Every structure is written in structure tokens, then in C-alpha cells.
Amino acid sequence: MAEGGQLIFISGGVRSGKSSFAEKTAMELTKKTQGNLHYIASGVAFDEEMKDRIKRHQQQRNEGKQQWVTWEEPYFLHNLSTVFQPNDIVLFDCLTNLLNNRLFQTEERLMDSSFHEEIKKSIIEGLLSIQKNCHTLIVVSNEILNEPIHTSDLVLVYAKLLGRLNQQVVARAKEAYLVEAGIPICMKREDDDVAFRDGRSM
Amino acid sequence: MHFVMGGACNGKAEWVRSHFCLGQYPHESWIKAYECSYYDWLSNDSTDSLVVVEGIEYWIRDLSLQHKSDKVRQIWKETLLNWDRWEKDGCQRKLVIIGSDITRGIVPVEKADRKWRDDAGWTFQDTVQLCDRVDHIWYGIGQRMK
Numbered sequence: 001m002a003e004g005g006q007l008i009f010i011s012g013g014v015r016s017g018k019s020s021f022a023e024k025t026a027m028e029l030t031k032k033t034q035g036n037l038h039y040i041a042s043g044v045a046f047d048e049e050m051k052d053r054i055k056r057h058q059q060q061r062n063e064g065k066q067q068w069v070t071w072e073e074p075y076f077l078h079n080l081s082t083v084f085q086p087n088d089i090v091l092f093d094c095l096t097n098l099l100n101n102r103l104f105q106t107e108e109r110l111m112d113s114s115f116h117e118e119i120k121k122s123i124i125e126g127l128l129s130i131q132k133n134c135h136t137l138i139v140v141s142n143e144i145l146n147e148p149i150h151t152s153d154l155v156l157v158y159a160k161l162l163g164r165l166n167q168q169v170v171a172r173a174k175e176a177y178l179v180e181a182g183i184p185i186c187m188k189r190e191d192d193d194v195a196f197r198d199g200r201s202m
Numbered sequence: 203m204h205f206v207m208g209g210a211c212n213g214k215a216e217w218v219r220s221h222f223c224l225g226q227y228p229h230e231s232w233i234k235a236y237e238c239s240y241y242d243w244l245s246n247d248s249t250d251s252l253v254v255v256e257g258i259e260y261w262i263r264d265l266s267l268q269h270k271s272d273k274v275r276q277i278w279k280e281t282l283l284n285w286d287r288w289e290k291d292g293c294q295r296k297l298v299i300i301g302s303d304i305t306r307g308i309v310p311v312e313k314a315d316r317k318w319r320d321d322a323g324w325t326f327q328d329t330v331q332l333c334d335r336v337d338h339i340w341y342g343i344g345q346r347m348k
Contacts, residue, residue, distance in 0.1 A: 009341075013306075145209035147307025148259075148315070163211025163341070170341040178340060187343050 005131050006194050009169045011141040012179030019093055021177065021184050022140050026091040027066050032195035033135045035087030037068050040130075042097040044074045074101045077126030084134040092130070094140040095169070098123060099162055111153065120161055124168055136194060139169050143178070203286055203297045205329050208339035210302045217339050218254055218298055227252035227296070235260040240281055244288055251292070256300040258329070259322050266321040267314060278325045282332045299333065301326060 008025065012018035030037045039061060045051040061068045073080055077092070084090055102119045109115035131137040141162070149159040170176045176188035206214050224230060229250040233243050235257035243253065265274045289297045305323045310316050330336050336348040 011341075143209070143306075145211055146303045146305065148304045148310075148318075149210045149302075159211050163209075163213070166341045167213045170343060176341070176343065187340055187345070 005134075006136040007127075007131050007169065007173040008136060008138045008194065009141065009166070009173040009176040009188075010138060010179060010184070011143055011166065011177070013143045016143075016179045017182035018140055018142075018179040021179050021182075022091055022093065022138050023061065026089045026138055027064070029089045029136055029195040030066060033087040033089060035085055035089060035135055037066050038084060038088055038090045038134075039068045039070045040077070040080065040090060040092045041070060041072050042074050042092070042094060042101065043072075044101060074098070075105065077123070078129050081126075081129035081133055084130065086133070086135060088134040089136050089138070090130055090134045091138045092127070092140065094142060095123075095165055096142040096144070096162060099158070099165065103158065103161070111157065116157060116161055120164060123165060127169065128172075139173075141166050141169070203282070203289055203299060203333040203335075205299045205301065205333040205336045206339060206344075207301045207303060207326065207336065209306075210304075212339050213342035214300050214302070214339045215256060217337070217342065217344050218300060221337075221344070222252060222254075222296070222298065224252075227294075230254075232256065240264075241284075244284060251294050252296045252298070254298040254300065258299055258301040258325075259304055262322050262325050263318050266318045271317065271321055271324065274321045275324055275328060279328055279332070282329060286332060299329060301329065 010018050010022045010025070012021075026037060041054065041057075043050065043054060045054055058068075058070055061070075071080055071083070074097075077098070099119070102123065103110070103116075127137065127139060145159055145163055149156050170188065173188060174190045174194050175186065177184040178187055179185070206218055208214050218224075230252045231243070231250045231254070233253065233255045235255065240258075240261040243255070262274065262278065265277055269277065285297050285299075289295045301322075303322075303326070305319055305326075310319060330348065333348070335346070337344045338347050339345075
């Protein structure tokens with residue numbers, strides 16, 4: 001019986017292959033734990049193009065032998081905290097999308113620092129509530145903090161929030177990867193498990 | 203001199219605080235680039251033993267707006283050499299330089315921003331050359347590069 005509640009953090013630039021690596025990792029872990037494979041999508045389908053993209057992604061994920069269960073949750077991860085089993089692997093893609101959705105949900109409080117704190121706390125708690133109830137939660141994020149962030153107050157707010165969230169997830173993660181052009185660079189690797197480590201072809 | 207670099211909001215300052223166990227040096231000062239000029243802190247004739255300068259990309263931006271790139275690099279190198287002398291002149295002095303990488307986004311629309319980005323890339327290379335130790339910070343995780 002595997003112990004629950006592990007976290008893996010995966011980040012990279014646009015089209016770096018971070019999502020494929022995350023999916024591959026999730027599939028390998030699922031084979032080990034013999035649980036179910038879940039995908040939490042945070043994208044909101046505003047238009048037909050987005051709907052098509054989401055559908056295409058879902059089909060692609062399910063082309064292999066292993067089947068994914070897809071959940072759409074653009075705002076509150078807590079809503080999903082009870083749907084997973086202790087052997088399940090959950091892939092959440094991605095933190096930046098969720099932060100966007102939460103930050104721009106209401107315009108009135110966009111620049112209100114107590115609102116920012118609320119969002120940060122709520123996102124972390126949402127992630128933890130899922131992590132607690134599955135075998136491993138894989139969190140995908142983005143590398144977008146390597147350019148000037150003082151261009152506007154909003155960019156600064158967003159950058160600070162994302163930087164803080166990424167740091168908090170990395171601090172709690174057993175493994176953290178930076179994906180560069182399809183190659184995952186391991187930045188952190190702690191303790192055992194994350195599906196029994198030995199023999200996991202990384 | 204010790205250079206600590208990485209993306210913005212990646213926990214560089216926190217890393218420096220814990221790495222140097224801040225509070226242990228007899229005199230410490232933390233200089234923020236957006237609050238003073240790059241040569242000011244040296245002219246204070248300070249008794250500091252640990253000096254942290256944070257946000258050098260803003261000093262480089264000031265230089266970048268005023269001078270051609272060659273001149274920016276020349277001034278920056280001279281500045282670093284001055285800092286290095288300051289560090290070596292005193293007993294148990296340590297200078298820590300923190301810089302945010304701004305070179306990986308979309309090509310900026312404004313010419314001045316493009317120049318700033320180029321100048322930041324070059325001066326960071328120069329800074330790495332002149333520092334004894336360099337660490338790259340990624341969401342709180344430090345990786346020693348030199």
C-alpha cells in the first residue's frame with residue numbers, strides 16, 4: 001500500500017515538452033501504483049477554437065493503452081478533493097492558468113493585496129487537499145519570470161504571485177523538474193516512494 | 203564577490219538571507235538598486251562587513267539609457283572592480299550581488315528595452331567573470347554555477 005500525498009513539480013517554457021513529460025510521468029506512476037489516471041484541466045473554453053483544442057488534447061491523451069479521467073476545474077481545486085483514491089495519480093495542468101482564472105474572476109478587486117493573499121492561500125490549500133487524497137499530484141507550471149516584470153503593476157502582481165506559488169509547491173515537492181527543449185532536468189529529488197523510485201525510467 | 207542570479211520572484215533574496223545566516227555579521231547592509239545609485243553605497247565609507255546589493259538590473263537599466271553598450275560594459279566593469287577592491291581592502295568583508303534575469307521573454311517592442319536586455323545579458327556575463335562564486339536560484343533551489 002503506497003502512502004498518499006506526494007507532490008511533483010514540473011515547469012518549463014512554452015512548447016518545452018513539459019506537458020508531455022508530465023503525462024509520461026503520470027502514466028509511469030500509475031502503472032506502479034495500479035491506480036487510476038486523472039487529468040485536471042484548468043483552461044476555460046471561451047470559444048470554439050479553445051473547445052476544439054481541449055477536445056483534441058483529450059483524444060490524444062486517450063490514444064494510448066492507459067485511460068485518463070478528465071476533470072475540468074478552472075477555479076476551485078477543493079471541489080475535487082474527494083473524488084480520488086489513495087492509489088490514483090493526478091496531473092494538474094497548469095498553475096498559471098488557474099492563477100489567471102482566479103485573478104481575473106472579478107475586476108473590482110484586481111489590485112487589492114488582501115485579494116491576492118486570499119487567492120494564493122486558496123490555490124495552495126486546493127492543491128494540498130488533492131495531494132492528501134491521492135498517491136501523487138503532479139503540478140505543471142510555466143517559466144515566465146525571466147523578463148522585466150516592472151512593466152506594469154498588474155504584471156508585477158502576477159509575477160509575485162506565480163513566483164510565490166511555484167516556490168511553495170517546489171518546497172513541498174518530492175521531485176521538481178525544469179524541462180528544457182524536451183529534456184527534463186531534475187532540480188530536486190527527495191526521499192523514497194514517488195512510486196518506489198527504483199526502476200522508474202526517468 | 204558572490205553573484206546570485208535567476209528569474210524574478212524566484213526566492214533569490216530569501217536564499218541569500220538563509221545562506222549567509224543574516225544577523226551574524228557585525229555590520230550588514232542591504233542595498234536595493236531602485237532606491238539609490240550604484241556608486242552611492244561605497245562612498246559612505248561604511249563599516250559594513252556584509253553588503254548585499256539587490257536588483258542590479260535596474261542600475262544597468264540606468265546606464266543603458268544613458269550610454270552606448272560598450273560604455274555601459276566599461277562602466278559596469280569598473281564598478282565591479284571598485285566593489286572588489288572594497289571587499290578585499292577590509293577584513294572579513296563580503297559583497298553579495300543579486301540580479302534578476304530579464305533576457306528570456308518576447309523581444310521587447312521598445313528599442314530602449316531591447317538595448318536594456320542586451321546590456322543586461324552582457325553585464326551579467328561580466329559579473330560572472332569577476333565574481334568568485336555564482337549561484338543560480340530556481341524557485342528557492344540554489345544551483346552553484348561557479
